[in-house]
Amino acid sequence: MALVNEHFLKLPGSYLFSDIAKKVNTFRITHPKQDVIRLGIGDVTRPLPPACxxxxxxxxxxxxxxxxxxxxxxxxxxxxxxxxxxxxxxxxxxxxxxxxxxxxxxxxxxxxxxxxxxxxxxxxxxxxxxxxxxxxxxxxxxxxxxxxxxxxxxxxxxxxxxxxxxxxxxxxxxxxxxxxxxxxxxxxxxxxxxxxxxxxxxxxxxxxxxxxxxxxxxxxxxxxxxxxxxxxxxxxxxxxxxxxxxxxxxxxxxxxxxxxxxxxxxxxxxxxxxxxxxxxxxxxxxxxxxxxxxxxxxxxxxxxxxxPEGKRQIKENIDYYMNNARTMKDGLEAAGLKVYGGVNAPYIWLKTPNGVGSWRFFEQMLYEANVVGTPGVGFGPSGEGYIRLTAFGNHEDCTEAMKRIRKWLM
Amino acid sequence: MALVNEHFLKLPGSYLFSDIAKKVNTFRITHPKQDVIRLGIGDVTRPLPPACxxxxxxxxxxxxxxxxxxxxxxxxxxxxxxxxxxxxxxxxxxxxxxxxxxxxxxxxxxxxxxxxxxxxxxxxxxxxxxxxxxxxxxxxxxxxxxxxxxxxxxxxxxxxxxxxxxxxxxxxxxxxxxxxxxxxxxxxxxxxxxxxxxxxxxxxxxxxxxxxxxxxxxxxxxxxxxxxxxxxxxxxxxxxxxxxxxxxxxxxxxxxxxxxxxxxxxxxxxxxxxxxxxxxxxxxxxxxxxxxxxxxxxxxxxxxxxxPEGKRQIKENIDYYMNNARTMKDGLEAAGLKVYGGVNAPYIWLKTPNGVGSWRFFEQMLYEANVVGTPGVGFGPSGEGYIRLTAFGNHEDCTEAMKRIRKWLM
Missing domain, CATH: 3.40.640.10 (Type I PLP-dependent aspartate aminotransferase-like (Major domain))
Structure with a gap:
């Protein structure tokens, strides 16, 4: 009788990103005229370097x-x-x-x-x-x-x-x-x-x-x-x-x-x-x-x-993303938030204000500023009370998202 | 203390193809003027279909x-x-x-x-x-x-x-x-x-x-x-x-x-x-x-x-290899050998004559006919007394290899 590896059955479902998608979807259906900016995505968006x-x-x-x-x-x-x-x-x-x-x-x-x-x-x-x-x-x-x-x-x-x-x-x-x-x-x-x-x-x-x-x-x-x-x-x-x-x-x-x-x-x-x-x-x-x-x-x-061309081209892309990171870090700090990361990495780790939980802040930001992040608690217990934002989007979106967050919080 | 997975240590070295390479190399050095045909290789040689x-x-x-x-x-x-x-x-x-x-x-x-x-x-x-x-x-x-x-x-x-x-x-x-x-x-x-x-x-x-x-x-x-x-x-x-x-x-x-x-x-x-x-x-x-x-x-x-083009093109390549297989099967049988496979697969499984061992026949074929196969025993105990030949080479080589084997054995 073929037996399964029962260790697999210990794994709880991994629903972080599908839970996020569901919540974003619900918002879109109930607010069809609002334009949502996604800063939760961990994937790059710039095209491949021409050398590649x-x-x-x-x-x-x-x-x-x-x-x-x-x-x-x-x-x-x-x-x-x-x-x-x-x-x-x-x-x-x-x-x-x-x-x-x-x-x-x-x-x-x-x-x-x-x-x-x-x-x-x-x-x-x-x-x-x-x-x-x-x-x-x-x-x-x-x-x-x-x-x-x-x-x-x-x-x-x-x-x-x-x-x-x-x-x-x-x-x-x-x-x-x-x-x-x-x-x-x-x-x-x-x-x-x-x-x-x-x-x-x-x-x-x-x-x-x-x-x-x-x-x-x-x-x-x-x-x-x-x-x-x-x-x-x-x-x-x-x-x-x-x-x-x-x-x-x-x-x-x-x-x-x-x-x-x-x-x-x-x-x-x-x-x-x-x-x-x-x-x-x-x-x-x-x-x-x-x-x-x-x-x-x-x-x-x-x-x-x-x-040499490849190096120059990937540096341009990295500079683009790190410029996003800077815009986001500055924007969030200007909105009175405490943020980490974003200096040597394309990730911004945002402390939610007043001890609000990750998921609660995620929803507030979605409904009030129409900006999507990733609840930090999804990455482990010590991520509770944080939100991850990524700098992989396009620059206009990053700038606009910061404006909206500032308007919401200030 | 980090411990290794000791099951890995039970694995004997996998030397089949490097042993073959060594033997072929030795032959080449000692017989620099002989042209060796490799029918042991399990890799394709035809270029990719244009559709791909x-x-x-x-x-x-x-x-x-x-x-x-x-x-x-x-x-x-x-x-x-x-x-x-x-x-x-x-x-x-x-x-x-x-x-x-x-x-x-x-x-x-x-x-x-x-x-x-x-x-x-x-x-x-x-x-x-x-x-x-x-x-x-x-x-x-x-x-x-x-x-x-x-x-x-x-x-x-x-x-x-x-x-x-x-x-x-x-x-x-x-x-x-x-x-x-x-x-x-x-x-x-x-x-x-x-x-x-x-x-x-x-x-x-x-x-x-x-x-x-x-x-x-x-x-x-x-x-x-x-x-x-x-x-x-x-x-x-x-x-x-x-x-x-x-x-x-x-x-x-x-x-x-x-x-x-x-x-x-x-x-x-x-x-x-x-x-x-x-x-x-x-x-x-x-x-x-x-x-x-x-x-x-x-x-x-x-x-x-x-x-439709892709299907036609891969059929051409498969037909090419299967034509090789037919040439090889016919040639080996004409040389008095017993062969299996080669009808619905690009592999020919050749029974060595007179109960000669896989490695012995491999060496004889290399030295007498200058053709390289793969000793069957390398694939497991029941492969002893067999040689694997593949149909992935080019057709001229297959034809020439058959001529040499026939000349050697007849």
Whole structure:
């Protein structure tokens, strides 16, 4: 008798975005003349950089001729892309990687979700709270998260609150945790850690034999000097951290699908008897067995991001979004609101005034200002009392939304 | 202390294709003037159909403009592709599927590897032998395969031999097995089951509450009438089978990456307490958590396969490969060899003469005829004494290879 993986049944329905859609729909039907501005969406809106378009047309044309046609590529990604990644994303920061330490994928969600395959099901897990739900859900699915308790937390997961009270800097745990997820610049709060703050985590990991899963999907949005782009800027991190990167937000690849994962050769984890095993070897085996590489055409597009024109073009897009972020931050502050993020990330984390709950403020903002955000509590218990706004919309909408919020609140 | 998933350490190195490459290299260095023909490769060589090229150029151009730009798509795939799949691959065979039963992916390897996520780790597994190694390896990785025994078999896996002795028709097991992998047309043997033969498996599955994982990646190569293209042509199969399809060999998508998986709504598996759970819901949750959809550009290319021009063009490519297969089958038989497959599949399964071992014959063929195949034993114990040849090369090479083999053996 085929048996299901019952851990899946522990997962509560994930209704955040469908609940939002329902509420917005209700408003639209009851207020057909009102124009709603959506600042809740986590997807890019600017078109692909011309350098990527050109590279894709060229790659598509290569597929028309048997002499230039590409079939199966390496599961780990093509050398041309891996070399560009190392040369442009790591070498300039003094980080030396070998090509076999970089694994190209079809987006960071796949790898942040699948990485658990190579780890025992009973490792303990630590997450900052609020958090990107994939980290939790993928651990629930394999039983690693334990059981859901009455307070809405999982029994085998340590939640590290990030709120205005601690300036969004998670406290170093006073106990050992086997695996810790860190996402910086952070989704959803848009906050970052300084080098000194991140170093404390690397030191903790080295002292406790903790594996850090470092999600740097928003690295390209960093504007300030003291914010690390890669965890490997911290000495010793290669011994304790896997880093996930994505072209989704960097270059508008949410529909094109490409990212990469760095698993350093010197990174190990233990067997029950204490033998050290290189995680690079296990991840390579995982990918060779369950993945057949990323589309050749997509990889050529990703390579083009690293050309001089590509770099200039993605910077223009990022500047556009960060200009939105600035407009929003300034507008919200002018309306008397307390906001975080938006400086090194395309996310604004807005504290609701007077302790109003996330969902209540969401509805007020929808009905009074006709602006849609995302209730912070949807990202975890510590998100209660916050709203996430994203800077991925068009600039006119951002400006108009700020006007409306100001008019509503002032 | 982070602990590794120790099941990975049970996996022996997978050296089949690197061992072959090494042996071929050695030959080349010692015989620099000999021209080697490779018939071992499992990758396509014909360029992409023009209809797919055109669709990709168009989709790439859509990404240049904010109004037509596509960001995140549905994790399950775009409706336009799912509708084309149902309309062309299923409806004409009297199979009715709802769009939510089809999941577009980045290739069948991902889903045949990941499907185990939704199933308990201690289900028993059955495989035909020889077999596509992903089925076994992905089960080893989560502990489901048990331990590797001295005879080279995994303790929790039932091997169902497919050899000339049983005409490559696996015997229905005399015990319950929870999960059975069937791949038809078969890789590596190139053989098929008739409807009556496949019906026996569906009946067994229904009687024993067995889940059939049906890999139909080579469906497009079927030429004969009585060979089912989909397991759902058999009554009751929707209650017991998941079907995997791929555009890799159908349309030359090995480097483009697209396939799909069908999980019928009425398919269930049990919890320990006997509750029936719809696998469609679990697979949907798995995909929404660990996958972010297939490239939009790739999905437009896949859609183009179903246009009248696309259909004609992929038929031309398939005819080309099947003509190779015919040439090879005829040539090998004329050389006095016993061959199987090659009628409804691009694989030829060659019985070595006089009981010579797979590796020995591989080397003889390389040194005497300068032709490279794949030793059958690399696909499992029952592959010993066989060689796999593929029809994916160019026609001139196939013809020349047959001449050489004939000259060598006659």
């Amino acid at each position: 378009i050109e590279a894709m047309h060229k790659a598509v044309d290569e597929m028309t001729n048997a002499n230039t046609f590409r079939g199966y590529g390496p599961e780990q990604g093509y050398d041309f892309l891996i070399e560009a990644i190392i040369k442009h994303d790591y070498t300039p920061r003094g980080i030396h990687l070998s090509p076999t330490e970089v694994f190209v994928n079809d987006g960071a969600k796949s790898d942040t979700g699948n990485i658990g395959d190579i780890l025992r099901h009973d490792n303990s897990v630590g997450v900052t709270d609020p958090i990107y739900p994939v980290y939790i859900d993928s651990n629930v699915m394999c039983g690693r998260a334990g059981v859901l308790e009455e307070d809405g937390k999982w029994s085998n997961v340590t939640y590290m609150p990030c709120t205005a009270e601690n300036n969004f800097v998670p406290e170093i745990p006073d106990k050992r945790i086997d695996i810790v997820y860190l996402c910086y610049p952070n989704n959803p709060t848009g906050t970052t850690l300084t080098k000194a703050q991140l170093k404390k985590w690397v030191d903790y990991a080295l002292a406790n034999d903790t594996l850090i899963l470092f999600d740097a999907a928003y690295e390209a949005f960093i504007q300030e000097e003291d914010v690390p782009h890669s965890i490997y800027e911290i000495k010793g991190a290669k011994k304790c951290a896997i880093e996930f990167r994505s072209f989704s937000k960097t270059a508008g690849f949410t529909g094109v699908r490409c990212g990469y994962t760095v698993v350093p050769k010197e990174l190990t984890a233990a067997t029950l008897t204490g033998e050290r095993i290189a995680l690079n070897r296990l991840w390579n085996r995982r990918q060779c067995t369950k993945f057949n590489g990323t589309s050749y055409i997509t990889q050529r597009a990703a390579e083009a991001i690293y050309t | 090229i055109e669709a990709m150029h168009k989709a790439v151009d859509e990404m240049t403009n904010a109004n037509t730009f596509r960001g995140y798509g549905p994790e399950q795939g775009y409706d336009f592709l799912i509708e084309a799949i149902i309309k062309h691959d299923y409806t004409p065979r009297g199979i009715h599927l709802s769009p939510t039963e089809v999941f577009v992916n980045d290739g069948a390897k991902s889903d045949t590897g990941n499907i185990g996520d939704i199933l308990r780790h201690d289900n028993s597994v059955g495989v035909t032998d020889p077999i596509y190694p992903v089925y076994i390896d992905s089960n080893v990785m989560c502990g489901r395969a048990g331990v590797l025994e001295e005879d080279g078999k995994w303790s929790n896996v039932t091997y169902m031999p497919c050899t000339a002795e049983n005409n490559f028709v696996p015997e229905i097991p005399d015990k319950r097995i929870d999960i059975v992998y069937l791949c038809y047309p078969n890789n590596p043997t190139g053989t098929t089951l008739t409807k009556a033969q496949l019906k026996k498996w569906v009946d067994y599955a229904l009687a024993n509450d067995t889940l059939i994982l049906f890999d139909a990646a080579y469906e497009a190569f079927i030429q004969e009438e009585d060979v089912p293209h989909s397991i759902y042509e058999i009554k009751g199969a929707k209650k017991c089978a998941i079907e995997f399809r791929s555009f890799s060999k159908t349309a030359g998508f090995t480097g483009v990456r697209c396939g799909y998986t069908v999980v019928p709504k009425e398919l269930t598996a049990a919890t320990l307490t006997g509750e029936r759970i719809a696998l469609n819901r679990l697979w949907n949750r798995r995909q929404c958590t660990k996958f972010n959809g297939t490239s939009y550009i790739t999905q437009r290319a896949a859609e183009a396969i179903y246009t």
